Amino acid sequence: MMKTFSIGGIHPSDSKISKDCKIEVLPVPSKVFISVAQHLGAPATPIVKAGDQVKVGQVIAEPAGFISAYVHSSVSGTVKSVGPRKDLAGNNMTHIEIDVEGDEWIEGVDLTDTLVTAIPEDNKAILDKIKMCGVVGLGGATFPAHVKLCPPPGKKADCLILNGAECEPYLTSDYRIMLERSKEIVVGAAIMKQVLGGCPAVIGIEENKPEAIKAMTAAVAELQSTAKGYEGISVMTLKKKYPQGGEKQLIDAVMGRQVKSMGLPIDVGAVVQNVATSLAVYEAVQKNIPLITNVMTITGDCLPMEKQHNYKFRIGMPLSYIAEVAGGVPAEAAKIISGGPMMGKAIANMDATTVKGSSSLLYLTAEQTVRGVESACIRCGKCAEACPMGLEPFLLQKYARNSMMDELEENAIQDCIECGCCLYSCPANIPLLDIIRLAKGDVIKIIRGRGQR
Amino acid sequence: MTQTIIWTIAILTILGAALAIVLYVVAEKFKVEEDPRIDDVEKELPGANCGGCGQAGCRAFAQFCVESEDMDKCFCPVGGNDVMQKVAAVLGREVAAKEPMVAVVRCNGSCENRPRTNEYGGYQSCRVKAALYSGDTGCSFGCLGCGDCVAACQFGAISMDPATGLPVVDEEKCTACGACVKACPKAIIELRNKGRRNMRVFVSCVNKDKGAVARKACKAACIGCGKCAKVCAFDAITVENNIAYIDFAKCKLCKKCVAECPTGAIHAVNFPVIKPKPAAPAEGAAPRPAASTEGAARPVISTEGAAVVEKSVKKEE
Structure with missing residues (x-):
């Protein structure tokens, strides 16, 4: 008997179209823009300035707090500027712009393929x-x-x-x-x-x-x-x-x-x-290789098989550049998503660049992204059945619309993992997740504020 | 039969009298002393319970007024100076008249000025939209156009202009309660001085991007060039974070800045028209009326997912 989690869950079609595409290494573009907010927590503080020479793997931003992380240069070259640039969602974030010159790594990095199995003791x-x-x-x-x-x-x-x-x-x-x-x-x-x-x-x-x-x-x-x-x-x-x-x-x-x-x-x-x-x-x-690469999937039902890819990318590559290398944005694509279709984010700005956590460029057609017209809740309970955290989304959205914060907290809105199962299963097309996510943020703020007092 | 009726009446009378005594004793013993002036003050208030004064409602405000030493801290924006004078009279205090305020929408990103770069098809709420991304135009500071301010206004003073996709404030109905200011996730709406004969000059933009970026996203954006600050004789304009701000307390309504602004981001409203200019289409530097109805029709908002990137997104790097 195979195991799984005990409550809720849904079974969307898995659509792993690109599963047989081998990982290819993306060529380095002439310019990269490395964001200082590539992790959960405080954005890192840049420690380079325009004109500095950097090598691949060199630290260019330091953590600004306990929950923060180092950011390294993914290319070698000259830092052109450190300043605001629009991220995936179109909001300004500090990016470090680097003009690429060659591919010179920092010292002490083992770039061979040999498998090192001996684990250090300390x-x-x-x-x-x-x-x-x-x-x-x-x-x-x-x-x-x-x-x-x-x-x-x-x-x-x-x-x-x-x-x-x-x-x-x-x-x-x-x-x-x-x-x-x-x-x-x-x-x-x-x-x-x-x-x-x-x-x-x-x-x-x-x-x-x-x-x-x-x-x-x-x-x-x-x-x-x-x-x-x-x-x-x-x-x-x-x-x-x-x-x-x-x-x-x-x-x-x-x-x-x-x-x-x-x-x-x-x-x-x-x-x-x-x-x-x-x-x-x-x-x-x-x-000794810092985290400057990851693998991302370029996929979508509207892409022909030869344009499906799994790419090993470096952080800071513009998404538009990756899309171009992969064969261009298909004409049928109505929506481009970074991350999976359930929890990913629609990309508002293709000039945004890859970050450590980038996992895909997913092209969805207009048909796939249609949201039905919202109608009244018929209390079928499908969302409550689908919720893997055992919450009652139909109730939460009602409380949330009326800003009933105490009731929201009693009904554990703070446990929502924003997986989107409720929205996926709702026959009345109620934007459950949109409403719940917002109220969840408010409730968590209230809980944290209480803790500080 | 008669006896039953008599007995019933007798028992109920005795019971009633006994309970009346109990109630009287309890009421006397546990009486809550409340300042009678609270009731009097409350009668003078508009009773909208809008919360614009910062209190939970009109009753709470009345209590606050009675308890507060300093009348300057109490102000009912809905009732305005008239109501405050009456309240002061009830309390036997003096109150200085305050300048009436009005909500001002500081964005002129109409469909014509600010082309859409993607389509939003998610839940129509500015707060939801703002939580997801920067908006369906190149400007990440401007109006999102879902009308949270319209829903927040209890006085029906804000409506969306279908031609521009921007909210319009009805100055007659606006009470400056500030509900829309709180509802707007982009902090576009500001309470400003109503001004002499309702005349106002303000910067209708909140874009903090650098000039070139802002201008690329929106034709009517403030580019932070500082020309207005230089021309202002009253030191009323400050330019900070690439955005000009006019201090309404210092502004003398001379309108020099309006003519100087290269993008028409500074608006002058309710000024009497001196003479209609015969040849208007000049260098594009002509001041714009606040609620200009120009602009193309509102784009079709699709019912698709969260944010739909325009199909023809082409890279221009």
């Missing part, structure tokens, strides 16, 4: 490296990885869960790295497992990716038989259900434990990291 040094290399969670939230790997005193990790669910339709970047970089991911898992105090590690993969399961199982078996420190790593096949990749859902599926309201995964002894993060940890610790 945990503190490992954490330092992860922090210095600017590794953030690549599953979507881009939470700084070193923060998650240091459980607060008194709490102990019982299990490291590697998220290979990739439950968002269309996205295939995690799938491709699980096929092509499986051993590196396992080494990364072993490193994180050691840092967390030697707890077991489980790689959770959904059943619709049999090749990935096979590749990862083989990689685990091989490393366990040839090297030390790989005990307790296993692969778990999970039933296909969205949002399996949600942190709390994955903990429920793998460990059968539930994180309580406003709690953290570490409260139940779990640490969840994406497989792409694991790869970034491997590169940071074993190869």
Whole structure:
């Protein structure tokens, strides 16, 4: 019996069209714009100025707080300017503009393909490296990885869960790295497992990716038989259900434990990291390569097979440049999404650049993006059935429209993970998520304000 | 039969009398002393419970007025000076007249001035739209056009102009309660001095982008060139963050800045028309009327998802 999370969830078509496209390396453009806000938390502070020479992998912005991350140059060349530029959503954010000259890396970086299996013993040094290399969670939230790997005193990790669910339709970047970089991911898992105090590690993969399961199982078996420190790593096949990749859902599926309201995964002894993060940890610790690349999917139903791609990109590349290299924006595309169709964001500005967490350029046709006309709630309860957090979206949206903050808090709106299951399942086309997301922000502000007083 | 009626009446009378005594005793014993002036003040207030004064409602405001030492802190924007004079009379105090205010929309990004770069098809609410992205034009500071201010106004003083896609304030109905100011996620609406004979001069733009960026996004944007500040003889204009701001307390309504502004971002409203200019289409530097009805028809807002990028998005790098 395959495991999955216990409540709610939906089954959208998985549409993994680009799953057989090998990862290609994108050529470096003549100019990059690197954002200083590539992670959850405070935007980093730039430490370079116009005219500075930088090399690939050089730190160009420093963290501005505990929950923040280093940002490195993804190219070598001259810094042209440091200033505001419109991001994905069209809002101004500080970007560092660099004119590319050659491809000269900083010293001490191992750019060979050799697999380094021996894990360093000093945990503190490992954490330092992860922090210095600017590794953030690549599953979507881009939470700084070193923060998650240091459980607060008194709490102990019982299990490291590697998220290979990739439950968002269309996205295939995690799938491709699980096929092509499986051993590196396992080494990364072993490193994180050691840092967390030697707890077991489980790689959770959904059943619709049999090749990935096979590749990862083989990689685990091989490393366990040839090297030390790989005990307790296993692969778990999970039933296909969205949002399996949600942190709390994955903990429920793998460990059968539930994180309580406003709690953290570490409260139940779990640490969840994406497989792409694991790869970034491997590169940071074993190869000294900072996080300046990631894999993104270029896909969509309106794209012919030869234009579907999985690209290894560097941060700071303009999206319009990537779209052009990939064969142009198809004429049928009415909406371009960064991230999956369920939780991704529509791109308002194609001149925006890639960030650490970029995972796709998804072209949707006008037909696919049509929103039906909103009608009255018929109390069918489909949204409550679909909600993986056990909330009642129909009730929440009603309270939210009337700004009933106490009722919203009582009904745990702060637990919403914004997965969009309610909106997907609503037959009356009520913009549940739009309304709930806004009210959730207000309620969380109230709760935080109370804590400070 | 008669006896039953008599008994019933007797019992009910005794019961009623007994309970009346209980109620009287309780009422006397637990009496809450309340200043009778609160009621008197409340009678003078408009009773809209709009919250424009900063209190929870008219009753709360009345209580605040009675308890407050300083009458300058109490002001009912809806009732204005008339009501405040009456309130002061009730309380036997003096109150200085305050300048009447009016809500001013500081965006002139009509469809013609500010071309749409993408289509928004999500939930029609400015707050939702602002949380998702910067808006369906190149300007990330301007009006989003979903009408949250219209919904917030209790006095029916704001309406959307279908020709420009911008809200228009009805000066007669506006009470300057400030509900629209709070509702606007882009902080475009400002309460400004109503001005002598309703004449006002203000910068109708809040774009903080650098001049070239702002100008590219919107023809009527303030580019922060500072010409207006130089020409102003009364030191009323400051340019900060690439945006000019006219201090209404210092402005003497000379309108020199209006003529100087290269983009027509400074508006002068309610000034008497001196003479109709025969040849208007000059260098594009002509001052614009506040609620200009020029501009193309409103673009069709599709019912598609959150933000639809225009199909013909072409890179111009």
